[in-house]
Amino acid sequence: MIKISASDVEEALLKASKELNCSCIDLEYEVVQEPSNGFFGCFGKKDAIIVASIKERQKITPQPIETKKYKIEDAIKEIKEEINELFSHLPFKLNEINVEKYDSNTISIYFKGEDSALLIGEKGYRYKAISYLLFNWINPKYGFNIRLEIERFLANQEEMIGTYLEPIIKEIKKTNETFSTKPFDGVLVYIALKILRENLPDRFIMIKTNEYNETYIVVTSNNADNK
Template identity: 40%
Template sequence: MKKIEAETLENALIIASNDFECSVVDLEYEIIQNPSKGFLGIGKKLAIICAQPKSLSIQKEKSDSVSKKPSLVSDVANQENLSKKEQNQKENESLWTNVQAHKTESQLLLGEEAKIQNSHSYFVGKISSHKEIKNRETIDLRGIAKEVQVELKELLSLLPYRLSEVFVEPYDENTLYIKIDGEDSALLIGKEGYRYKAISYLIFNWVNHVYGLMIRLEIAEFLRNQEEMIANYLLPTIENVKTYGKAQTKPLDGVLAHIALKQLREQFPDKYVSFRLNNEGERYIIINDFHHT
């Protein structure tokens, strides 16, 4: 059997029928993995099947019958006709079973995708339901942290991941610390942190719009590990600033760029620290003296 991957089960079957030059109903296949669109790339899966044409088994039967003695030709023909009838009956039963199975699988997939789409609707609903940012002077950070924690747990329960910890507390007067952990926490981070960035962006837009606060999002130990790595990476840059009064980093991407900017501004509060773009559109950080007029 040949393994085939595609965006949907239908596309996988069409690819298989083209490869074997036969109709879809003439395929014998097994579903290895059902497809899933996921949410912002989280949990996205391709459809995977193993397939072969049903004619292979029929051709084998014909080949075996031809190799028998001439005196048995009529008996073999009768047996072959009977075998064809049985095969056709089995094919019809198999096709009906597959149709019913696909119907059930489609219902399950629709249910899972609906849950994931609901998570996006949840964010939109939370943001649109608040027309004004609460007064900063009367803000209760601990009360807000509890409220965000309850709503964030409700949101994450819509995603198909096993998460054991969702915790929110005040980090400083302008920031909420959010900790998410669990068996599937790595799936929320993604390759090179691209899922982490998407989730962080969504939560920030919600919390900042409703409460006027910043967030510090920690999923497993991702943020702490990134901060430690950047701190070590910036050591030569910091030494150059201390020696020559200025320096610049190599191009940095996404979360790493913002972590580096924060650390350098804390290290040199009296210096001008900002992003710049190179000719390839990549971001790097420059550290220099302020220009006074």
């Protein structure tokens, strides 16, 4: 506890907060003396005097957030109903969206229909945005990863990137030299990253951006100096 004097209570509180290194709202104080201007602003003038200390903060014990554990079959049923309801309000001609089990930790979501290609967008940017939104809904609520497929877009991209990376992976396995891929657009960089990490688990693999703001992947050995 400290004792502070100033021309008024407000100034005294500011001084106390600075001295105690806290905000004014965190002060607990008592006014010992009210300020007085005295006669003609001179004779008998008194400063405000306060005694102040920092409030004792009440400790709040965070309550654990209860999350419902879903069986994958129950999650699929709910997701299928909700996702079809959601996309029925959008101006796209789509077939019923198929939702099924991909593996024990992953739910497959498959879009088909006359306008399904519009959900992919230029360079896969719209595909990536939809995938991001669906994951941030499904994973926190149901606890599963997702595999989003739109008219074989993902499968075609995986095949194309796999063909490009196959000879590169073979060459990397023969040497400890650092290798950089060509630049990738949109979702392609994440497909390439997944393939490289699956095939080269003992290597450092990272995404980087060049001076032209293009995204590419660098593969180094465990002994390489990553800079």
